[in-house]
Amino acid sequence: MKRIFLLSAAAIVSAALSAQTVAKMSDMKPETKAMAVSLKLTGELTTEGNSDYRQLRDLCFQLRDLDLSDANSTGLPKNAFHSRHQLERIKLPKILKTIESQAFFACDKLQEITIPASVTSIGEAAFSGCKGLESIVIEGTPVLGEYAFARLEGLKTVKVNSKVPPRADVSTFYGINRSQVKLIVPKGAEAAYKKAPGWSRFFAEPKTAKEVSDPSMCLAPYPMEMNVMKGAKGMDVQTAWNIVAAEGLQNEQNQARRMLTERIGNIVNSRQRGIVLNLSLDQTLTDNEAYTLAVNAKGVTIKGKTAQGVFWGLMTLDQILRGSGNKECVDIIPQLTIKDAPRTHVRELMVDPARTFIPFDDLKAFIPEMARYKLNALHLHLVDDQAWRIEIKKYPQLTELASSRWGQDDMLAPYKGYYTQEQMRELVKYAATYHVEIVPEIEMPGHEVAAISVFPELTCHQRQVPVRTTCGVSNELLCPGNDFTYEFLGNVFKEITDIFPSKYIHLGGDEAGNPALDCWTDCPKCKALKRKLGIPSTDRSENWKLQGYLFDRIIELLRDTYHKTPMFWYESDFKEIQPGCVTFAWRSGQTKEALDAAVRNNARIMLCPGEHCYFDYPMAKGDMPEVNWGMPVTSLKDAYALDPAWGMGAEFEKNNLFGVAGTLWSECINTPERISYQAYPRAIALAEVGWSTANVRSWEGFVKRLKPTMKDMMRRGVTASLEY
Ligand code: ACM
Numbered sequence: 112m113k114r115i116f117l118l119s120a121a122a123i124v125s126a127a128l129s130a131q132t133v134a135k136m137s138d139m140k141p142e143t144k145a146m147a148v149s150l151k152l153t154g155e156l157t158t159e160g161n162s163d164y165r166q167l168r169d170l171c172f173q174l175r176d177l178d179l180s181d182a183n184s185t186g187l188p189k190n191a192f193h194s195r196h197q198l199e200r201i202k203l204p205k206i207l208k209t210i211e212s213q214a215f216f217a218c219d220k221l222q223e224i225t226i227p228a229s230v231t232s233i234g235e236a237a238f239s240g241c242k243g244l245e246s247i248v249i250e251g252t253p254v255l256g257e258y259a260f261a262r263l264e265g266l267k268t269v270k271v272n273s274k275v276p277p278r279a280d281v282s283t284f285y286g287i288n289r290s291q292v293k294l295i296v297p298k299g300a301e302a303a304y305k306k307a308p309g310w311s312r313f314f315a316e317p318k319t320a321k322e323v324s325d326p327s328m329c330l331a332p333y334p335m336e337m338n339v340m341k342g343a344k345g346m347d348v349q350t351a352w353n354i355v356a357a358e359g360l361q362n363e364q365n366q367a368r369r370m371l372t373e374r375i376g377n378i379v380n381s382r383q384r385g386i387v388l389n390l391s392l393d394q395t396l397t398d399n400e401a402y403t404l405a406v407n408a409k410g411v412t413i414k415g416k417t418a419q420g421v422f423w424g425l426m427t428l429d430q431i432l433r434g435s436g437n438k439e440c441v442d443i444i445p446q447l448t449i450k451d452a453p454r455t456h457v458r459e460l461m462v463d464p465a466r467t468f469i470p471f472d473d474l475k476a477f478i479p480e481m482a483r484y485k486l487n488a489l490h491l492h493l494v495d496d497q498a499w500r501i502e503i504k505k506y507p508q509l510t511e512l513a514s515s516r517w518g519q520d521d522m523l524a525p526y527k528g529y530y531t532q533e534q535m536r537e538l539v540k541y542a543a544t545y546h547v548e549i550v551p552e553i554e555m556p557g558h559e560v561a562a563i564s565v566f567p568e569l570t571c572h573q574r575q576v577p578v579r580t581t582c583g584v585s586n587e588l589l590c591p592g593n594d595f596t597y598e599f600l601g602n603v604f605k606e607i608t609d610i611f612p613s614k615y616i617h618l619g620g621d622e623a624g625n626p627a628l629d630c631w632t633d634c635p636k637c638k639a640l641k642r643k644l645g646i647p648s649t650d651r652s653e654n655w656k657l658q659g660y661l662f663d664r665i666i667e668l669l670r671d672t673y674h675k676t677p678m679f680w681y682e683s684d685f686k687e688i689q690p691g692c693v694t695f696a697w698r699s700g701q702t703k704e705a706l707d708a709a710v711r712n713n714a715r716i717m718l719c720p721g722e723h724c725y726f727d728y729p730m731a732k733g734d735m736p737e738v739n740w741g742m743p744v745t746s747l748k749d750a751y752a753l754d755p756a757w758g759m760g761a762e763f764e765k766n767n768l769f770g771v772a773g774t775l776w777s778e779c780i781n782t783p784e785r786i787s788y789q790a791y792p793r794a795i796a797l798a799e800v801g802w803s804t805a806n807v808r809s810w811e812g813f814v815k816r817l818k819p820t821m822k823d824m825m826r827r828g829v830t831a832s833l834e835y
């Protein structure tokens with residue numbers, strides 16, 4: 112699949128300037144798709160699998176101008192142009208009937224859109240976040256979905272040809288700036304638009320009925336104990352708030368102010384009136400993350416064992432204030448008491464900026480969203496076969512030479528970028544204000560081609576190899592028989608441990624070649640090491656002993672010198688787990704084996720089995736990523752079905768269970784927004800199974816409580832899969 116191509120400067124200029132006309136995508140060469148800037152398609156366009164639409168979105172990464180007016184296409188599929196930031200102009204098919212959900216989500220350079228008269232429906236969040244969209248023309252009377260044209264900051268005119276207002280939801284045009292937008296409707300129709308749901312927003316702020324929050328319908332994760340005082344007078348929240356915080360809770364006071372401002376608008380501290388939000392510590396609570404929350408007529412009291420507990424209490428209050436999700440904030444919250452503590456103490460998401468770089472600001476933006484659901488660790492997979500993404504001052508060549516490549520499988524696009532140490536320190540600090548810990552990962556001995564591409568002396572054969580541009584498992588490994596391998600890893604971990612204060616550091620350990628570790632068999636240095644260690648060199652399984660040796664040396668360094676707890680992806684051939692380490696159970700169908708090994712070795716284990724926790728897999732058939740390496744579907748229900756204790760009982764849970772993690776490997780995720788799309792709502796399911804005990808939660812209850820959460824996400828412009 113790997114394709115290296117060279118185009119002459121003249122060919123690039125000509126491809127960029129002239130609009131190409133083809134019937135369908137299969138008429139174009141891969142390189143032409145990658146270079147296309149202006150394109151007209153005239154044939155019948157497919158919508159499933161590696162469809163014309165998927166190819167337009169994922170393969171034509173610099174497409175600015177697309178003319179589909181003569182294409183034979185009646186339906187624009189969901190996510191058709193999801194987060195295609197380059198797209199500036201599109202002419203829709205003249206015979207188009209439907210535009211499905213999130214079709215143009217965050218196409219922020221799109222300037223104008225004309226919806227042909229043939230269109231009968233526009234799905235949820237179809238044009239949400241198209242910040243550059245200035246003009247919308249609606250020729251017919253399509254039904255407009257929730258948030259279909261939400262968050263259009265640059266909108267200037269909306270022209271509708273129909274005298275009868277198309278059916279719209281109150282949220283359809285959420286966030287439009289009335290002083291900037293002109294609604295143009297046929298003569299005499301204005302009165303009808305003024306009264307019509309959704310359209311009335313163009314004339315005045317929509318009036319909403321008073322809403323009393325129903326916490327039992329909106330909290331996720333669900334708390335351990337909640338007592339709502341039915342019949343007691345609720346607390347009016349649309350008033351002045353006085354935030355009073357005990358010593359040591361300055362950060363939580365700031366967070367409370369930020370959260371209340373986001374929900375309620377300008378909140379003013381007033382000693383004369385309003386209500387009190389009291390934040391304090393309570394040492395009688397037993398768990399470091401535990402908190403209590405009480406609402407009475409005068410205000411809200413949140414107490415935590417630690418600042419983190421107080422912060423989780425604030426996140427619960429935020430969800431109570433959000434209520435049904437139909438508006439930023441409810442008007443009244445009921446008097447209640449909540450007593451809460453987590454079931455597991457590490458609830459993690461892993462992101463993979465190695466395969467697809469995540470710009471720093473997008474990475475940062477991931478943190479507040481996680482914190483809403485009490486997810487408390489963000490694991491960064493910083494290096495892999497495809498790129499090295501973290502500045503190492505001792506080895507600047509790593510990022511100079513191996514943080515930029517051309518292509519990922521069939522997507523011929525630039526994949527470049529890295530994080531400076533300064534940025535990572537900033538991330539750690541920022542995440543700490545949300546009580547999220549940043550856990551770095553540097554892989555060994557496999558998934559290291561990026562480093563090998565710079566330092567061939569890390570391998571057995573000492574040959575230079577290019578960074579990988581496809582997914583899959585590489586046979587290029589670090590050589591354990593080579594002193595430089597230890598010198599290199601030692602220098603890298605010296606800087607990594609200095610940047611990241613987390614107690615934890617992930618060493619990878621997974622998928623080291625196929626067959627595993629095979630390249631060590633005939634290496635003279637590996638053979639010599641085996642002889643020295645008394646390992647017979649004829650039996651290939653003995654390579655695992657070398658793996659053990661390599662890991663032991665690095666684990667010792669990390670534990671003894673830097674006081675870190677090493678982590679790794681469990682492979683069944685490890686058999687022995689070094690004392691004090693944390694293993695990750697990740698392989699589908701092999702969780703029990705990994706758990707038994709953890710129990711046998713008295714080790715702690717993170718639950719992230721592929722069947723439940725691999726959020727890079729599609730959430731439903733046909734959902735993104737439509738083209739992948741054969742990923743199974745991991746539905747929302749599958750994610751929710753995770754039992755963190757895997758039926759192993761209370762002893763296992765107490766002694767061995769470390770936490771739960773969801774992975775977002777990025778071979779097939781090519782924009783930052785799509786990481787969010789893959790993560791949510793499954794990450795909320797993960798958060799609930801990791802936080803809430805089984806007796807207070809159920810799938811049916813979760814789905815009901817998810818509804819307001821998803822509405823709130825849409826309102827805030829956060830993209831998530833709707834396929835559940
Ligand atoms: C993994 O998915 N290779 C840990």
Ligand code: ZN
Binds near residue numbers: 570571589591630637
């Ligand atoms: Zn070797």
